[in-house]
Amino acid sequence: MQRKSLDVWVGLFVVLGALALMFLALRAGNMSSMNFGSSYTVTANFDNIGGLKPRAPIKSAGVVVGRVESIGFNDKKFQAQVIMRLQSEYQFPKDSSAKILTSGLLGEQYIGLEPGGDVKNFAQGDRIKSTQSAIVLENLISQFLFSKAAETNSKEEK
Amino acid sequence: MMQTLTTGLAKLGALVRIMLINLGAATRTFVTLLAGSGALLRRPRLVTDQIHFIGNYSLVIIAVSGLFVGFVLGLQGYYTLNKYGSEQALGLLVALSLTRELGPVVTALLFAGRAGTSLTAEIGLMKAGEQLAAMEMMAVDPLHRILAPRFWAGVIAMPVLAAIFSAVGIFGGYIVGVGLIGVDEGAFWSQMQGGVDVWSDVANGVLKSCVFGVAVTFIALYQGYCAAPTPEGVARATTRTVVIGSLVVLWCDFLLTALMFS
Numbered sequence: 001m002q003r004k005s006l007d008v009w010v011g012l013f014v015v016l017g018a019l020a021l022m023f024l025a026l027r028a029g030n031m032s033s034m035n036f037g038s039s040y041t042v043t044a045n046f047d048n049i050g051g052l053k054p055r056a057p058i059k060s061a062g063v064v065v066g067r068v069e070s071i072g073f074n075d076k077k078f079q080a081q082v083i084m085r086l087q088s089e090y091q092f093p094k095d096s097s098a099k100i101l102t103s104g105l106l107g108e109q110y111i112g113l114e115p116g117g118d119v120k121n122f123a124q125g126d127r128i129k130s131t132q133s134a135i136v137l138e139n140l141i142s143q144f145l146f147s148k149a150a151e152t153n154s155k156e157e158k
Numbered sequence: 159m160m161q162t163l164t165t166g167l168a169k170l171g172a173l174v175r176i177m178l179i180n181l182g183a184a185t186r187t188f189v190t191l192l193a194g195s196g197a198l199l200r201r202p203r204l205v206t207d208q209i210h211f212i213g214n215y216s217l218v219i220i221a222v223s224g225l226f227v228g229f230v231l232g233l234q235g236y237y238t239l240n241k242y243g244s245e246q247a248l249g250l251l252v253a254l255s256l257t258r259e260l261g262p263v264v265t266a267l268l269f270a271g272r273a274g275t276s277l278t279a280e281i282g283l284m285k286a287g288e289q290l291a292a293m294e295m296m297a298v299d300p301l302h303r304i305l306a307p308r309f310w311a312g313v314i315a316m317p318v319l320a321a322i323f324s325a326v327g328i329f330g331g332y333i334v335g336v337g338l339i340g341v342d343e344g345a346f347w348s349q350m351q352g353g354v355d356v357w358s359d360v361a362n363g364v365l366k367s368c369v370f371g372v373a374v375t376f377i378a379l380y381q382g383y384c385a386a387p388t389p390e391g392v393a394r395a396t397t398r399t400v401v402i403g404s405l406v407v408l409w410c411d412f413l414l415t416a417l418m419f420s
Contacts (some may be wrong), residue, residue: 010210013217017318020325021364028253028328029356057356105308 016107038088040124041069044111045079045101050134052100052109058084060113065090068111084111086122094126100134109134159262179295188302191309192377195304198310204303205326208311211275216319217273222267224323227260228252228330237332240249250347252331257354257363258419261324263411266370269316270403274378276309278399281382282392290383305379312375313368320367346416364419369414385407 025031058066065103074081086092095116104110122128131156198205235251281304284290290300328350335341354360378399385395 006210007206009214010206013209013214013315014318017321019359020318020321020415023325024321025356028257028325028350028355029360030355041236088362102348154285 019071039085040088041083041085042122042128044082044128044131046131046133047079049092050100050109051079056110058113060112073075091121092121094122097130099132167271188376188378190301191306195306197302198306203350204307205310209315212311219268220319220323221326224326225330226377228327229334232331232334244271245341246345247349247351248335248341251313253328253350253354256324256327257359262320262363262367265320266407267404270374270400274374274399275396276405277378278396279381279392282385282395286387309375309379313371313398316371317367319363348420366414369410372408373406373410
């Protein structure tokens, strides 16, 4: 009899541990938002990906439709090659364009997908042709400075 | 001058030699322990008894410590994050620090103090009372009959306790952050879910606690097994369990963190 009650307590202990782990995985972790449904991948080449990381969200109209699978470097074109995994329930026209955007001023970077007008949809392994790189702050500042300098030069010439 | 130098060198050499001998003997014991563990599959009751003693009785101290660590993380995290106006990230901070670091490490340190010492004292006293020698006389290997069930119980109990610690800690952070300070509840959970990865954070934390379980339990058992069979020897062995166990846990933690999150 005592034997049985001891086993019950040990069983309870292990179940408690399993529940804690489930809580960590589902409530604290991203297990619940993981997608186990079917999906397809498309690739896109970017001149500059900025701070994009694998597993970054892919959003269309603000809704997460997929995640970045991997990021590589294409040494023929000298461009970043991003493989994106999209959920099968969301289909996009073949001429959709991808942009690298930033959420908020200092937030993480994600890929924004803008649907085009083609009748055909993306198939597994397709390439997104029109892409727009991440905005690099230094380039933005230097552009601004150069345009300012050009402005003052043209004023002096007058 | 020369004399003192040579004696100094000789002492250093002797110290290194003793350390190597101890390490070798510990490794040999560890391998024998693992080799003899197969018999436990036929008698799982031995392990269940020890899990009850090591795990269930440690539950209260682990849960209460987890709760208070969560409270403190909530308060301190809010204090720092508030300076940058990003107190919504409080949930993320609490969850990441608990699952990746504090959960496994603090549990292992508490475990060394709560369960490790009792294991060392128990086995040390068995040795002092010549119970282990008596078993050997009856052709029962104490490594297999006494040490192996305790070892596996510790290895099983540690990840369970660490998971409970982390979960209770997150709950503690929630009570302080959302209940007391008034951080937005939705942001607290959604930022946490957005930032905590199941594999790279939660699973690696579990892996860490498994390694700590092996290290702490084995150190406790080995210290008891090698203790001098006197009251003083058992006392020293118990102290060494806590000191060596804690240092090994912290050292392993650094190593594992560098390997996992590099």
